[in-house]
Amino acid sequence: MFSVVMPIYNEGHHIRDNIARTLAVFRDIGPFELIPVDDGSSDDSREQLRRAAAEWPDVHPLMLDHAGKGEALRQGTRAATGEWVIFLDADLELPPEQITLFIALQRTHEADVVVGSKLHPDSTVSYPLVRRIYSLGYFLLTKTLFGLPIRDTQTGLKLVRRELLLRALDLTELKGFAFDLELLVRLVGLGAKMAEAPVVVRHRMTYSSVRFDAVLSIATDTWRVWRSVRRPRATGPGSASP
Secondary structure, three states, rough: OOEEEEEEEEOOOHHHHHHHHHHHHHHOOOEEEEEEEEEEEOOOEEEEEEEEHHHHOOOOOOOOOOOOOHHHHHHHHOOOOOEEEEEEEOOOOOOOHHHHHHHHHHHHHHHOEEEEEEEOOOOOOOOOOHHHHHHHHHHHHHHHHHOHHHHHHHHOOEEEEHHHEEEEEEOOOOOOOOOOHHHHHHHHHHHEEEEEOOEEEOOOOOOOOHHHHHHHHHHHHHHHHHHHHOOOOHHHHOOOOO
C-alpha cells in the first residue's frame, strides 16, 4: 500500500483539482491513501480539504499550525499506514503521473528510497541559467560535506520505505528548507539503498533572481545539518553531550 503525503500551504484555488488528478493516478496503481497536510494556510485550503475528504474516502487530511514544510511531511508520515510513503508537492509542478517510473525503479534496484532529481540527465527542467548554476553549486556543496550518493536533495517527489523513513525521522530536527537534506543524510546513515529518478518539472512560477537572504538561510540550514549529523547523540541515562 502507498501513502501519499502532500504538504499544503495556501493552495486552495486549485487543491481540489490537484487532489482529483492525484487520486486518478493512484487508482490505477494499487491500494493507497492520500494524506494532505495543511501547514496553517490562511486561504480556504482547509475548507477545500474537508470537502475533498467528504467526497473521497481515500483522502485523510491533517490540519497543523504553521510550522514549515518539513514538519508537515513529518506529521503526515507518522499518520501514514502504507508500506511505502510518497512525498508529493501539492502544486503538482512535479506531475503525479511520473510516480509509476519511481515504483518501477524501486523494484528494479530493490531500493529503499527513490529520489527525484532535476540534475538527472533525463530530466525535463526549464530553470533559468541562474537557477541551474545554483542547483549545481548546491549539489557540489552537499556532495563535499556529506558525500551523498544522489545529486539532488530538494526535489519534492520521493518514494521511501515507511519503516526506514520513521527511523530516520526520529533523528531529524529541522523543519524548513534543509529538512530534505537532513532526512536523506539520516537515511544514508541508516544504510538505505537509494536510486535516482528523472523528473518532469512544470513551473508555475518565474524565478528571476536568488535573493541574498534566501542564500543566507540555505547556507545556515545546511551548516545546521552538518553540525547535527556530526554531534554525538545520547545513548542512554548519564550520557554526556559535548
